[in-house]
Amino acid sequence: MRIALLGGTGDIGEGLAVRWGRDTDHELLVGSRDPEKARAAADDYTETVAAAGGDATIKGFDNAMASDRADVVVLAVPPYHVADTVAAVADTLDDDDVVVTPAAGMKRDEEGFHYNPPGAGSVTALVRDAVPEAVPVVGAFHNLAAGRLADLDQDLGIDTLVVADDDAAAATVSRLAEEIAGLRALSAGGLANAAEVESLTPLLINVATNNDDLHDLGVRFD
Amino acid sequence: MRIALLGGTGDIGEGLAVRWGRDTDHELLVGSRDPEKARAAADDYTETVAAAGGDATIKGFDNAMASDRADVVVLAVPPYHVADTVAAVADTLDDDDVVVTPAAGMKRDEEGFHYNPPGAGSVTALVRDAVPEAVPVVGAFHNLAAGRLADLDQDLGIDTLVVADDDAAAATVSRLAEEIAGLRALSAGGLANAAEVESLTPLLINVATNNDDLHDLGVRFD
Numbered sequence: 001m002r003i004a005l006l007g008g009t010g011d012i013g014e015g016l017a018v019r020w021g022r023d024t025d026h027e028l029l030v031g032s033r034d035p036e037k038a039r040a041a042a043d044d045y046t047e048t049v050a051a052a053g054g055d056a057t058i059k060g061f062d063n064a065m066a067s068d069r070a071d072v073v074v075l076a077v078p079p080y081h082v083a084d085t086v087a088a089v090a091d092t093l094d095d096d097d098v099v100v101t102p103a104a105g106m107k108r109d110e111e112g113f114h115y116n117p118p119g120a121g122s123v124t125a126l127v128r129d130a131v132p133e134a135v136p137v138v139g140a141f142h143n144l145a146a147g148r149l150a151d152l153d154q155d156l157g158i159d160t161l162v163v164a165d166d167d168a169a170a171a172t173v174s175r176l177a178e179e180i181a182g183l184r185a186l187s188a189g190g191l192a193n194a195a196e197v198e199s200l201t202p203l204l205i206n207v208a209t210n211n212d213d214l215h216d217l218g219v220r221f222d
Numbered sequence: 223m224r225i226a227l228l229g230g231t232g233d234i235g236e237g238l239a240v241r242w243g244r245d246t247d248h249e250l251l252v253g254s255r256d257p258e259k260a261r262a263a264a265d266d267y268t269e270t271v272a273a274a275g276g277d278a279t280i281k282g283f284d285n286a287m288a289s290d291r292a293d294v295v296v297l298a299v300p301p302y303h304v305a306d307t308v309a310a311v312a313d314t315l316d317d318d319d320v321v322v323t324p325a326a327g328m329k330r331d332e333e334g335f336h337y338n339p340p341g342a343g344s345v346t347a348l349v350r351d352a353v354p355e356a357v358p359v360v361g362a363f364h365n366l367a368a369g370r371l372a373d374l375d376q377d378l379g380i381d382t383l384v385v386a387d388d389d390a391a392a393a394t395v396s397r398l399a400e401e402i403a404g405l406r407a408l409s410a411g412g413l414a415n416a417a418e419v420e421s422l423t424p425l426l427i428n429v430a431t432n433n434d435d436l437h438d439l440g441v442r443f444d
Contacts, residue, residue, distance in 0.1 A: 111415055112411045112414070186433050189333055192334070192336075193333055193334045196425040199421040200425065203422065207409070207443050210409035210410060211408050219441055220442045220444055221441055222442055
Protein backbone atom coordinates (compact mmCIF):
# COMPACT_ATOMS: atom_id res chain seq x y z
CA MET A 1 0.00 0.00 0.00
CA ARG A 2 1.13 3.56 -0.65
CA ILE A 3 0.71 5.97 2.24
CA ALA A 4 1.16 9.72 1.80
CA LEU A 5 2.07 11.81 4.84
CA LEU A 6 1.16 15.38 3.85
CA GLY A 7 3.06 17.84 5.97
CA GLY A 8 5.22 14.82 6.61
CA THR A 9 8.25 16.88 7.58
CA GLY A 10 6.52 17.68 10.90
CA ASP A 11 6.77 15.59 14.03
CA ILE A 12 3.67 13.41 13.70
CA GLY A 13 4.57 12.72 10.06
CA GLU A 14 8.07 11.74 11.09
CA GLY A 15 6.76 9.42 13.79
CA LEU A 16 4.33 7.61 11.50
CA ALA A 17 6.92 7.41 8.69
CA VAL A 18 9.63 5.78 10.77
CA ARG A 19 7.20 3.41 12.53
CA TRP A 20 5.59 2.25 9.29
CA GLY A 21 9.04 2.27 7.69
CA ARG A 22 10.44 -0.09 10.29
CA ASP A 23 7.37 -2.27 10.91
CA THR A 24 5.78 -2.66 7.44
CA ASP A 25 6.55 -2.92 3.73
CA HIS A 26 4.29 -0.05 2.71
CA GLU A 27 5.66 2.61 0.41
CA LEU A 28 5.78 5.91 2.27
CA LEU A 29 5.43 9.23 0.49
CA VAL A 30 6.47 12.25 2.51
CA GLY A 31 4.67 15.35 1.26
CA SER A 32 5.52 18.99 1.85
CA ARG A 33 4.73 22.29 0.20
CA ASP A 34 8.48 22.31 -0.55
CA PRO A 35 9.49 19.07 -2.36
CA GLU A 36 13.18 19.64 -1.49
CA LYS A 37 12.28 19.59 2.21
CA ALA A 38 10.19 16.48 1.63
CA ARG A 39 13.08 14.67 -0.06
CA ALA A 40 15.49 15.65 2.72
CA ALA A 41 13.05 14.40 5.36
CA ALA A 42 12.48 11.14 3.44
CA ASP A 43 16.24 10.53 3.35
CA ASP A 44 16.51 11.33 7.04
CA TYR A 45 13.66 8.94 7.95
CA THR A 46 15.15 6.21 5.75
CA GLU A 47 18.42 6.51 7.71
CA THR A 48 16.55 6.40 11.03
CA VAL A 49 14.81 3.20 9.98
CA ALA A 50 18.08 1.70 8.71
CA ALA A 51 19.76 2.51 12.03
CA ALA A 52 16.96 0.53 13.72
CA GLY A 53 17.67 -2.44 11.47
CA GLY A 54 14.81 -1.78 9.03
CA ASP A 55 14.68 -1.28 5.28
CA ALA A 56 12.09 1.33 4.35
CA THR A 57 10.90 2.77 1.06
CA ILE A 58 10.38 6.46 1.83
CA LYS A 59 10.31 9.14 -0.86
CA GLY A 60 9.65 12.87 -0.83
CA PHE A 61 7.31 14.91 -3.07
CA ASP A 62 5.25 18.04 -2.98
CA ASN A 63 1.93 17.41 -1.23
CA ALA A 64 -0.18 17.06 -4.41
CA MET A 65 2.23 14.58 -5.99
CA ALA A 66 2.42 12.52 -2.79
CA SER A 67 -1.38 12.51 -2.50
CA ASP A 68 -1.83 11.61 -6.17
CA ARG A 69 0.35 8.50 -5.84
CA ALA A 70 -1.15 7.29 -2.55
CA ASP A 71 -3.95 4.95 -1.52
CA VAL A 72 -4.11 6.43 1.98
CA VAL A 73 -3.50 10.15 2.55
CA VAL A 74 -2.65 11.29 6.09
CA LEU A 75 -3.11 15.01 6.79
CA ALA A 76 -0.16 15.35 9.15
CA VAL A 77 -0.47 19.14 9.28
CA PRO A 78 -1.47 21.55 12.06
CA PRO A 79 -5.25 22.13 12.28
CA TYR A 80 -4.98 25.62 10.83
CA HIS A 81 -3.39 24.19 7.65
CA VAL A 82 -5.87 21.35 7.18
CA ALA A 83 -8.28 23.22 4.91
CA ASP A 84 -5.50 24.67 2.71
CA THR A 85 -3.80 21.30 2.44
CA VAL A 86 -7.00 19.51 1.43
CA ALA A 87 -7.73 22.23 -1.16
CA ALA A 88 -4.24 21.77 -2.63
CA VAL A 89 -4.70 18.03 -3.13
CA ALA A 90 -8.47 17.62 -3.67
CA ASP A 91 -8.06 16.94 -7.42
CA THR A 92 -5.71 14.06 -6.69
CA LEU A 93 -8.13 12.14 -4.46
CA ASP A 94 -9.91 9.12 -5.95
CA ASP A 95 -13.04 7.49 -4.59
CA ASP A 96 -11.05 4.45 -3.46
CA ASP A 97 -8.52 6.56 -1.54
CA VAL A 98 -8.85 7.11 2.19
CA VAL A 99 -8.09 10.45 3.88
CA VAL A 100 -6.87 10.27 7.48
CA THR A 101 -6.90 13.21 9.89
CA PRO A 102 -4.89 13.12 13.14
CA ALA A 103 -5.15 16.85 14.03
CA ALA A 104 -6.85 18.29 17.12
CA GLY A 105 -7.66 21.98 17.54
CA MET A 106 -6.19 23.37 20.74
CA LYS A 107 -5.62 26.67 22.45
CA ARG A 108 -3.32 27.35 25.36
CA ASP A 109 -3.77 29.58 28.37
CA GLU A 110 -1.87 29.90 31.64
CA GLU A 111 -3.65 26.82 33.04
CA GLY A 112 -2.88 24.46 30.20
CA PHE A 113 -4.17 23.27 26.84
CA HIS A 114 -7.84 23.28 25.94
CA TYR A 115 -9.85 21.74 23.16
CA ASN A 116 -10.70 24.43 20.65
CA PRO A 117 -12.62 22.91 17.76
CA PRO A 118 -13.27 24.78 14.52
CA GLY A 119 -16.80 25.90 13.67
CA ALA A 120 -17.52 22.55 12.01
CA GLY A 121 -17.45 20.97 15.50
CA SER A 122 -14.17 19.09 15.16
CA VAL A 123 -11.13 19.11 12.88
CA THR A 124 -12.39 15.77 11.58
CA ALA A 125 -15.72 17.36 10.60
CA LEU A 126 -13.84 20.21 8.91
CA VAL A 127 -11.87 17.65 6.87
CA ARG A 128 -15.06 15.76 6.03
CA ASP A 129 -16.57 19.00 4.70
CA ALA A 130 -13.46 19.83 2.64
CA VAL A 131 -12.76 16.44 1.05
CA PRO A 132 -14.82 15.38 -2.03
CA GLU A 133 -17.93 13.59 -0.79
CA ALA A 134 -17.17 10.20 -2.34
CA VAL A 135 -13.77 9.94 -0.65
CA PRO A 136 -13.97 8.41 2.85
CA VAL A 137 -12.48 10.32 5.80
CA VAL A 138 -11.14 8.62 8.92
CA GLY A 139 -10.00 10.26 12.17
CA ALA A 140 -7.04 8.44 13.77
CA PHE A 141 -3.60 8.88 15.35
CA HIS A 142 -4.65 11.94 17.42
CA ASN A 143 -3.39 10.74 20.75
CA LEU A 144 0.16 9.65 20.00
CA ALA A 145 2.97 11.66 21.54
CA ALA A 146 4.98 12.61 18.48
CA GLY A 147 8.37 12.53 20.19
CA ARG A 148 7.81 9.02 21.48
CA LEU A 149 6.45 7.86 18.14
CA ALA A 150 9.55 9.14 16.34
CA ASP A 151 11.94 7.51 18.80
CA LEU A 152 12.16 3.91 17.65
CA ASP A 153 13.91 2.93 20.88
CA GLN A 154 10.67 3.58 22.79
CA ASP A 155 8.00 0.90 23.01
CA LEU A 156 4.45 2.10 22.51
CA GLY A 157 1.98 -0.21 24.30
CA ILE A 158 -0.79 2.33 23.76
CA ASP A 159 -4.08 2.72 21.87
CA THR A 160 -5.21 4.93 19.04
CA LEU A 161 -8.88 5.74 18.51
CA VAL A 162 -10.49 5.53 15.08
CA VAL A 163 -13.65 7.37 14.01
CA ALA A 164 -15.24 6.84 10.59
CA ASP A 165 -18.60 6.57 8.86
CA ASP A 166 -17.21 4.17 6.21
CA ASP A 167 -16.57 0.72 7.63
CA ALA A 168 -14.13 -0.38 4.93
CA ALA A 169 -12.04 2.77 5.33
CA ALA A 170 -12.08 2.35 9.12
CA ALA A 171 -10.87 -1.23 8.73
CA THR A 172 -8.04 -0.17 6.41
CA VAL A 173 -6.81 2.50 8.82
CA SER A 174 -7.20 0.24 11.88
CA ARG A 175 -5.13 -2.42 10.14
CA LEU A 176 -2.43 0.12 9.24
CA ALA A 177 -2.39 1.32 12.85
CA GLU A 178 -2.04 -2.19 14.26
CA GLU A 179 0.83 -2.96 11.90
CA ILE A 180 2.81 -0.54 14.06
CA ALA A 181 4.31 -2.60 16.87
CA GLY A 182 2.69 -1.85 20.23
CA LEU A 183 -0.21 0.16 18.84
CA ARG A 184 -3.80 -1.05 19.25
CA ALA A 185 -6.63 0.52 17.23
CA LEU A 186 -10.01 0.93 18.92
CA SER A 187 -13.15 2.27 17.30
CA ALA A 188 -14.78 5.31 18.90
CA GLY A 189 -17.71 5.15 16.47
CA GLY A 190 -18.72 7.53 13.69
CA LEU A 191 -17.27 10.89 12.65
CA ALA A 192 -19.87 12.56 14.89
CA ASN A 193 -17.87 11.27 17.86
CA ALA A 194 -14.63 12.95 16.75
CA ALA A 195 -14.73 15.89 19.19
CA GLU A 196 -14.38 13.64 22.24
CA VAL A 197 -11.45 11.86 20.56
CA GLU A 198 -9.71 15.12 19.66
CA SER A 199 -10.26 16.40 23.23
CA LEU A 200 -7.95 13.69 24.45
CA THR A 201 -4.96 15.46 22.87
CA PRO A 202 -4.96 18.55 25.14
CA LEU A 203 -5.80 16.32 28.11
CA LEU A 204 -2.70 14.20 27.49
CA ILE A 205 -0.56 17.34 27.40
CA ASN A 206 -2.11 18.64 30.63
CA VAL A 207 -1.54 15.33 32.42
CA ALA A 208 2.06 15.16 31.21
CA THR A 209 2.65 18.76 32.31
CA ASN A 210 1.27 18.21 35.81
CA ASN A 211 2.96 14.93 36.77
CA ASP A 212 6.72 15.03 37.08
CA ASP A 213 7.38 11.44 36.14
CA LEU A 214 5.18 11.36 33.03
CA HIS A 215 6.03 12.67 29.59
CA ASP A 216 5.28 11.79 25.95
CA LEU A 217 2.04 10.26 27.20
CA GLY A 218 -0.24 7.86 25.42
CA VAL A 219 -3.34 6.20 26.68
CA ARG A 220 -4.53 2.63 27.13
CA PHE A 221 -8.20 1.74 27.48
CA ASP A 222 -8.67 -1.11 29.90
CA MET B 223 -11.55 10.87 57.84
CA ARG B 224 -15.28 11.20 57.24
CA ILE B 225 -16.38 11.07 53.61
CA ALA B 226 -19.94 11.95 52.57
CA LEU B 227 -21.29 10.52 49.33
CA LEU B 228 -24.24 12.73 48.44
CA GLY B 229 -26.59 10.93 46.11
CA GLY B 230 -24.71 7.92 47.41
CA THR B 231 -27.51 5.50 46.55
CA GLY B 232 -26.54 5.85 42.86
CA ASP B 233 -23.98 3.72 41.08
CA ILE B 234 -20.88 5.90 41.42
CA GLY B 235 -21.69 6.45 45.11
CA GLU B 236 -22.02 2.71 45.60
CA GLY B 237 -18.72 2.03 43.85
CA LEU B 238 -16.78 4.57 45.91
CA ALA B 239 -18.47 3.45 49.15
CA VAL B 240 -17.64 -0.23 48.77
CA ARG B 241 -14.08 0.43 47.55
CA TRP B 242 -13.30 2.85 50.42
CA GLY B 243 -15.21 0.55 52.75
CA ARG B 244 -13.04 -2.41 51.86
CA ASP B 245 -9.69 -0.66 51.38
CA THR B 246 -9.65 2.03 54.11
CA ASP B 247 -10.77 2.83 57.64
CA HIS B 248 -12.57 6.04 56.71
CA GLU B 249 -16.09 6.58 57.98
CA LEU B 250 -18.46 6.67 55.02
CA LEU B 251 -21.68 8.68 55.10
CA VAL B 252 -24.16 7.81 52.37
CA GLY B 253 -26.41 10.79 51.67
CA SER B 254 -29.75 10.86 49.89
CA ARG B 255 -32.74 13.19 49.74
CA ASP B 256 -34.53 10.26 51.42
CA PRO B 257 -32.69 9.21 54.61
CA GLU B 258 -34.48 5.83 54.63
CA LYS B 259 -33.05 5.04 51.21
CA ALA B 260 -29.62 6.20 52.42
CA ARG B 261 -29.76 3.87 55.43
CA ALA B 262 -30.87 0.93 53.29
CA ALA B 263 -28.01 1.57 50.85
CA ALA B 264 -25.51 1.91 53.70
CA ASP B 265 -26.58 -1.47 55.08
CA ASP B 266 -26.36 -3.00 51.62
CA TYR B 267 -22.85 -1.61 51.04
CA THR B 268 -21.74 -2.78 54.49
CA GLU B 269 -22.83 -6.31 53.57
CA THR B 270 -21.02 -6.11 50.22
CA VAL B 271 -17.80 -5.11 51.98
CA ALA B 272 -18.26 -7.84 54.61
CA ALA B 273 -18.74 -10.43 51.85
CA ALA B 274 -15.39 -9.29 50.43
CA GLY B 275 -13.76 -9.82 53.82
CA GLY B 276 -13.78 -6.16 54.87
CA ASP B 277 -15.19 -4.34 57.86
CA ALA B 278 -16.62 -0.98 56.89
CA THR B 279 -18.27 1.84 58.81
CA ILE B 280 -21.02 3.03 56.47
CA LYS B 281 -24.05 5.00 57.66
CA GLY B 282 -26.98 6.62 55.90
CA PHE B 283 -28.36 10.18 56.34
CA ASP B 284 -30.17 12.84 54.40
CA ASN B 285 -27.73 14.79 52.21
CA ALA B 286 -27.41 17.81 54.52
CA MET B 287 -26.74 15.67 57.60
CA ALA B 288 -24.15 13.59 55.72
CA SER B 289 -22.46 16.74 54.45
CA ASP B 290 -22.50 18.38 57.87
CA ARG B 291 -20.65 15.47 59.47
CA ALA B 292 -18.06 15.04 56.70
CA ASP B 293 -14.57 16.34 56.01
CA VAL B 294 -14.81 15.47 52.32
CA VAL B 295 -18.12 15.78 50.46
CA VAL B 296 -18.48 13.92 47.15
CA LEU B 297 -21.31 15.09 44.87
CA ALA B 298 -22.19 11.65 43.49
CA VAL B 299 -25.29 12.97 41.73
CA PRO B 300 -26.18 13.39 38.04
CA PRO B 301 -25.01 16.71 36.56
CA TYR B 302 -28.55 18.12 36.44
CA HIS B 303 -28.86 17.63 40.23
CA VAL B 304 -25.49 19.14 41.12
CA ALA B 305 -26.72 22.72 41.64
CA ASP B 306 -29.75 21.65 43.71
CA THR B 307 -27.65 19.33 45.83
CA VAL B 308 -25.03 21.98 46.55
CA ALA B 309 -27.77 24.47 47.46
CA ALA B 310 -29.27 21.95 49.91
CA VAL B 311 -25.97 21.46 51.76
CA ALA B 312 -24.18 24.82 51.36
CA ASP B 313 -24.82 25.83 54.98
CA THR B 314 -23.11 22.67 56.22
CA LEU B 315 -19.82 23.26 54.40
CA ASP B 316 -16.89 24.53 56.45
CA ASP B 317 -13.77 26.18 55.09
CA ASP B 318 -11.68 23.13 55.92
CA ASP B 319 -14.04 20.76 54.10
CA VAL B 320 -13.33 19.66 50.53
CA VAL B 321 -16.07 19.28 47.90
CA VAL B 322 -15.41 16.68 45.19
CA THR B 323 -17.28 16.55 41.88
CA PRO B 324 -17.16 13.45 39.64
CA ALA B 325 -20.01 14.37 37.26
CA ALA B 326 -19.69 14.98 33.51
CA GLY B 327 -22.41 16.55 31.39
CA MET B 328 -23.34 14.37 28.44
CA LYS B 329 -25.96 14.12 25.76
CA ARG B 330 -26.70 11.14 23.59
CA ASP B 331 -27.60 10.94 19.92
CA GLU B 332 -27.78 8.02 17.49
CA GLU B 333 -23.98 8.09 17.06
CA GLY B 334 -23.07 7.92 20.71
CA PHE B 335 -22.42 10.08 23.75
CA HIS B 336 -21.13 13.63 23.52
CA TYR B 337 -19.72 16.05 26.01
CA ASN B 338 -22.37 18.61 26.84
CA PRO B 339 -21.04 21.03 29.44
CA PRO B 340 -23.28 23.46 31.29
CA GLY B 341 -22.99 27.18 30.58
CA ALA B 342 -20.26 27.53 33.20
CA GLY B 343 -17.95 25.55 30.86
CA SER B 344 -17.82 22.32 32.85
CA VAL B 345 -19.74 20.67 35.66
CA THR B 346 -16.69 21.32 37.81
CA ALA B 347 -16.92 25.06 37.08
CA LEU B 348 -20.65 24.98 37.90
CA VAL B 349 -19.85 23.38 41.26
CA ARG B 350 -17.11 25.94 41.89
CA ASP B 351 -19.62 28.73 41.27
CA ALA B 352 -22.22 27.14 43.58
CA VAL B 353 -20.03 26.21 46.56
CA PRO B 354 -19.10 28.95 49.10
CA GLU B 355 -15.90 30.60 47.90
CA ALA B 356 -13.73 29.62 50.87
CA VAL B 357 -14.47 25.89 50.45
CA PRO B 358 -12.10 24.18 48.01
CA VAL B 359 -13.55 22.22 45.06
CA VAL B 360 -11.79 19.27 43.43
CA GLY B 361 -12.81 17.41 40.26
CA ALA B 362 -12.04 13.67 40.43
CA PHE B 363 -13.44 10.17 39.85
CA HIS B 364 -15.06 11.11 36.50
CA ASN B 365 -13.64 8.30 34.44
CA LEU B 366 -14.40 5.24 36.54
CA ALA B 367 -16.90 2.75 35.16
CA ALA B 368 -19.43 2.56 37.97
CA GLY B 369 -20.31 -1.10 37.46
CA ARG B 370 -16.68 -2.14 37.65
CA LEU B 371 -16.04 0.07 40.66
CA ALA B 372 -18.96 -1.49 42.54
CA ASP B 373 -17.88 -5.06 41.74
CA LEU B 374 -15.19 -5.81 44.30
CA ASP B 375 -14.17 -8.94 42.38
CA GLN B 376 -12.83 -6.76 39.58
CA ASP B 377 -9.34 -5.32 39.75
CA LEU B 378 -9.00 -1.70 38.70
CA GLY B 379 -5.48 -0.97 37.41
CA ILE B 380 -6.65 2.39 36.07
CA ASP B 381 -6.12 6.11 36.62
CA THR B 382 -8.33 8.90 37.84
CA LEU B 383 -7.63 12.51 36.96
CA VAL B 384 -7.71 15.27 39.56
CA VAL B 385 -8.26 18.97 38.86
CA ALA B 386 -8.06 21.60 41.58
CA ASP B 387 -6.89 25.13 42.27
CA ASP B 388 -6.15 24.35 45.95
CA ASP B 389 -3.04 22.21 46.34
CA ALA B 390 -3.87 20.90 49.81
CA ALA B 391 -7.37 19.84 48.72
CA ALA B 392 -5.94 18.18 45.60
CA ALA B 393 -3.46 16.26 47.76
CA THR B 394 -6.23 15.11 50.12
CA VAL B 395 -8.38 13.81 47.25
CA SER B 396 -5.42 12.22 45.44
CA ARG B 397 -4.49 10.40 48.63
CA LEU B 398 -8.07 9.17 49.11
CA ALA B 399 -8.11 7.99 45.48
CA GLU B 400 -4.85 6.09 45.82
CA GLU B 401 -6.05 4.39 48.99
CA ILE B 402 -8.40 2.46 46.67
CA ALA B 403 -6.46 -0.58 45.48
CA GLY B 404 -5.49 -0.36 41.83
CA LEU B 405 -6.39 3.29 41.39
CA ARG B 406 -3.70 5.85 40.54
CA ALA B 407 -4.43 9.59 40.85
CA LEU B 408 -2.89 11.93 38.29
CA SER B 409 -3.15 15.69 38.25
CA ALA B 410 -4.64 17.31 35.16
CA GLY B 411 -3.94 20.80 36.52
CA GLY B 412 -6.32 23.52 37.65
CA LEU B 413 -10.12 23.69 37.56
CA ALA B 414 -9.86 25.47 34.20
CA ASN B 415 -8.76 22.13 32.72
CA ALA B 416 -11.88 20.28 33.89
CA ALA B 417 -13.71 20.22 30.53
CA GLU B 418 -11.07 17.99 28.91
CA VAL B 419 -11.24 15.65 31.92
CA GLU B 420 -15.03 15.46 31.84
CA SER B 421 -14.92 14.83 28.05
CA LEU B 422 -13.21 11.54 28.76
CA THR B 423 -16.45 10.13 30.23
CA PRO B 424 -18.49 10.10 26.98
CA LEU B 425 -15.38 8.94 25.10
CA LEU B 426 -15.04 5.90 27.37
CA ILE B 427 -18.69 5.01 26.75
CA ASN B 428 -18.24 5.39 22.98
CA VAL B 429 -15.14 3.20 22.97
CA ALA B 430 -16.85 0.53 25.08
CA THR B 431 -19.90 0.62 22.78
CA ASN B 432 -17.88 0.20 19.59
CA ASN B 433 -15.50 -2.60 20.60
CA ASP B 434 -17.09 -5.96 21.33
CA ASP B 435 -14.52 -7.18 23.82
CA LEU B 436 -14.39 -4.01 25.93
CA HIS B 437 -16.84 -2.94 28.62
CA ASP B 438 -16.76 -1.04 31.93
CA LEU B 439 -13.74 0.79 30.58
CA GLY B 440 -11.20 2.79 32.47
CA VAL B 441 -8.10 4.48 31.21
CA ARG B 442 -4.41 4.29 31.96
CA PHE B 443 -1.98 7.05 31.01
CA ASP B 444 1.36 5.65 29.97
